[in-house]
Amino acid sequence: MDVQLNDKLVIESISKGYKGNPAVLKDISFTVRDGEFLSLLGPSGCGKTTLLRILIGLLPADSGKISKDGRDITALPPDKRGMGIVFQNYALFENMTVRQNVEYALKLHKLPKAEVRERSEHMLEAVGLADQSRKYPRALSGGQQQRVAIARTLALNPDVVLFDEPMSALDVATRLSMRTELKQLQAKFGTTMLYVTHDQEEAFALSDRIMILDRGEISQLDTPERIASEPANEYVRSFVLDNLQAKVDSLARFIRRGGGAS
Amino acid sequence: MKRRTWTRAVIQVCVALFFLFCVILPILRMLARITPEGFRTMVSSPQFLPAVRHSVTTGLTATVLTLVLAFAAAWCLERVPIRGKAVFSTLFVLPMLIPSISHAFGLVTLFGANGFLTNLLGLRGSIYGFWGIVAGSVMYSFPVAFLMFAGILQYEDGTQYQAATVLGIPKLRQFTGITLPYMKKTLLSAFFAVFTMIVTDYGVPLTVGGKVRTLSTLMYTEAAAKTNYDGGSVIGAFLLLPAIVAFVIDLLNPERGQGAYVSDPVSPSGGAFAKVAAYAYSVCVGLAVLLPVGAFGLIMFERKYPVDPSFTMEHIRTSLNRGAGTYLLHSLLYALLAGVFGTLLAFVCAYLTARAKGAFSKGIHLISITSMSIPGLVLGLSYVIFFHSSPIYGTVLLIALANSMHFFASPYLMMYQTLGKVNPDLEDVGLTLGVGRLHVVKDVILPKVRFTMLEMFTYFFVNSMMTISAVSFLAPPSPKPVALMLSQFSDQLLTEQAAFVSLLILGVNLALKVVGNLLRRRARA
Structure with a gap:
């Protein structure tokens, strides 16, 4: 090919x-x-x-x-x-804070300290979790946990x-x-x-x-x-x-009956 | 990638070799000692058939009683809203912290010819014999069954009862139609666990059996005392039978789905009568647990109960002069070694079987849970025969090894279940992030399962402190553990000193449990 x-x-x-x-x-x-x-x-x-x-x-x-x-x-x-992967169940490291989750692999790759911190801050900023960095995963909502998993993956610069x-x-x-x-x-x-x-x-x-x-x-x-x-x-x-159409149809019926108006 | 598969292969081979040399070969070597001639001699000896009969009858009676009593206790605590649940559940498992033989001494202290209750209630008849064995066996196997039942009752889904109540199905029908079928597998496992435990124990029948001799006492006197290893091997093979049956039944009954989803646990319910009855029953069981311990505390300070109740430190001094202090140190060493080594080994095995699946892990899993069914007496005899001419024979190491193997299955299963609940993708995430498996285990998984590790360590430690079965074969040339003093006291009827040593063991075990609980509580806070 x-x-x-x-x-x-x-x-x-x-x-x-x-x-x-x-x-x-x-x-x-x-x-x-x-x-x-x-x-x-x-x-x-x-x-x-x-x-x-x-x-x-x-x-x-x-x-x-x-x-x-x-x-x-x-x-x-x-x-x-x-390449990076984000799993269905996030697979976060529960004993680490949000920031530690993102920095863990970077540290093991022996990146300079300053760069590790810079990258994690940049990533947490990007996913909107800069103010949650000291929290543990269990204190976050599902959506936030998902964002930690994404930040952790993106921190290694996969394309x-x-x-x-x-x-x-x-x-x-x-x-x-x-x-x-x-x-x-x-x-x-x-x-x-x-x-x-x-x-x-x-x-x-x-x-x-x-x-x-x-x-x-x-x-x-x-x-x-x-x-x-x-x-x-x-x-x-x-x-x-057909599945999509069925969804659209049921929504359309709902709206026609005025269900969305209240 | 290559290096990783290498490390894994090396670990797997090490584990396999370990089980081969520490379980499979010793047992086979012991069985290989059985000759048709030796078999005939043993089976046709006048003690043998009565011993089989006594083992079966005392075993079955005690097992049924234990299951009924323990089920009732678990039901009272889990399904009836009574106060003091935490106190009762702690009390109910207290008997797990003292050796089986101490329970027999407890019976003697309470119901012997000059026992507390014998005098207090003017009882007649003798505790020695069939009912003595049954009572002692019930006392020390009760916590095991209680824990199994309490565990399974805790994790039952409540929505089915809500549905049944809405449909107008009466309570009794709910019990026979929902609860019992749900508990079938646990009842069966508990039956075999308790029966095997009782039949293979020699501490109770040795002390309160009187003229009623069981297979285990026969094995103890033949093989450990008279060093008739050939005869002992024949009895050992018989003692393996209930374990083999249990194992096959376990294999035929596949496990229920792990961590079955509980949408709504059953909430305790019951009217005033149920509450009073449950409370009264729990108090009775609690008293039955505390009475022997309290009696121990009294008699060890009395010159000679009931003749001379004056205070004395004489019994304690004599025990210490006989080496109780030194032996206690030996025991602590064995318990520590078995605790550390056993916990590490059980973790490695559980990790291999729970998180690195493959044909190999199935084999390790099978051997790991089978080790549970090998009676301590059998393991001890097989180790004597197999390791007799090896350099570790008669050393601290062999006893620690025997204890690690003897008590391996339960801690292994604890970790196997815990690891099964840990997110299955952690290692994969690590791999994609360039973080090796070992790092993930060290930095993520171990911190997560550390309390299970602590629980495993405690299990090995506590049981190593109490055991008198395998070590009764291995100890003679080695530094003697303190629990073995009890079987000596049993021969010499030194109840007061036995009371002191029993409380010594209870004290150490209780202290460890308390420290463990404090650590856990602090971590949760």
């Missing part, structure tokens, strides 16, 4: 299986462009989290190749890939960040505001973002492009607009579009 100038990640023929499920991912190939926001959308068990773990290097693929900026990274350990259903534990209002913040962070740092979700609405609201996975295969990879206007197959139509 030719590497174009703006290709960040090139994934070629990734396959993965387990004992009970021999084909979790079937020969997956796609390209992630530099600076784009790409969502991996699919129901539980379609292989999207497995794919994410393979990309970051936490799980070896059975076959296939991953390149970043034209360099083969398939065999590199997770911390040598210049690709993976998100594994990061908002599934948040309430609706927080989710909506986090969406905006995530887009702002991306604009600020120019990070390429890969975002795993099973929420159609979230994928459509956030993404430059959406990759729809069905039982380990790519159903369609395109912009939200193109997916909406030209669904590749019946699966995309029913899982994505």
Whole structure:
């Protein structure tokens, strides 16, 4: 595959299986462009989290190749890939304060003290937690904990960040505001973002492009607009579009009845 | 990546070798000593069949009584809103801090020919024999069953009872239809845990068994006292049976989902009658726990109860002259060594099985929980046979090792469960941040589980202070632990000195528990 100038990640023929499920991912190939926001959308068990773990290097693929900026990274350990990941449950270090969470890895990498402090302050500022830096994670709301996890990841300057259903534990209002913040962070740092979700609405609201996975295969990879206007197959139509349409319809009925007026 | 897999492989091989040489091979070596000839001789000896019968009958009777009493106690504290719950639950587990043999001495002090209650109530009949063994066994196995029941009752989901009440299902039907099925697995585990514990203990039957001899006393006199290892191995094989049955049943009954979600715990309820009854019952159990301890406190200062009640320090002085002080120091050393080594080993194993899953970890998990079912007497005999010609035989190390193995399973399971609840992605986050597994363990996981570590250490320590089973084989050439003085006193009927030594052990164990609780409370504040 030719590497174009703006290709960040090139994934070629990734396959993965387990004992009970021999084909979790079937020969997956796609390209992630530099600076784009790409969502991996699919129901539980379609292989999207497995794919994410393979990309970051936490799980070896059975076959296939991953390149970043034209360099083969398939065999590199997770911390040598210049990528970061934010988990669904945040996985914060509970015995450390917000600031310590962000600084921990920087310190172990033996960065100069002043730089460690500068970076953590910059990051906490960026996620709006500068005034919470002495608190422990348990004293924060879910949305704030999520922001700590993001700051901790971004502090190492990765150029690709993976998100594994990061908002599934948040309430609706927080989710909506986090969406905006995530887009702002991306604009600020120019990070390429890969975002795993099973929420159609979230994928459509956030993404430059959406990759729809069905039982380990790519159903369609395109912009939200193109997916909406030209669904590749019946699966995309029913899982994505019909579900979205149903949501829109029920909201419309609600508004027509005057439910939103009071 | 390469280096990481290497470290892990080295640790796994070390753990595997350790279990091979410290559990599997010693037990196999002991079983290999059994010849058809030796088997026939032992089984056809006149003591053997009666001993089997006595073990089964006293064991079953005591187990059933313990389960009923402990269930009632757990129910009173968890399901009825009574006052003083904290006091009662502390009292109920107090018997766990003194050796089984001390409970037998407690019975003698209260119900012996010149016992406090014998004189006070004008009782007749003898405590020695079948009912003595049953009573002593109930006393020291009660806390184990109580803790299991209290734990499971605490974590039951209350919404099903709310639903049942709304549907108009009567309380009794709720108990038989919801509570009992929910507790089935725990009841079964408790049954086998208590039965194995009782049948393999020799302290109680040795002291209050009288003419009723059980398999464990037979093993003690044959193998430990007369050093008839071949005969001892045959009895050892029999004593392994209940453990093997329990293990197979455990395997056939897969574990309930870990940390089943409790949306709403059951809130205690009950009218005035239930409260009074629960309170009265709890007071009775509390008294039954405190009476022997109080009696110990009295008789050790009286010249000769009930003949000469004048105050004396004589018994304490004699005990100290017989070496109680030095032996106590030995015990502290064993307990400390077993505590440190056992806790570390149990942590490593639990980490491997709970957070680094694979075929290997399943094997380690199986061996770890199996070690629970190996009776101390059997472990002790197998160690004597296996390590006899090794350089660590007769040293402090071997006893500490035996204690670490003997009490390994419970602390291991404590850590296994705690680690299972710790966020599963921590190590992965570390890897992606360039922070190695060891760093994550040291800086994030260990601080989080430190109180479980403390609890594990306490468990090893307390039990090493009390045990008289495995060490009765290993101690002769080594510095003797203080608890073993008790089996000596039992032969010589030195109740007053036994009372002093029992309280000494209780004091040390209680002190450790109190320090642990203070540390925990300070950390929470």
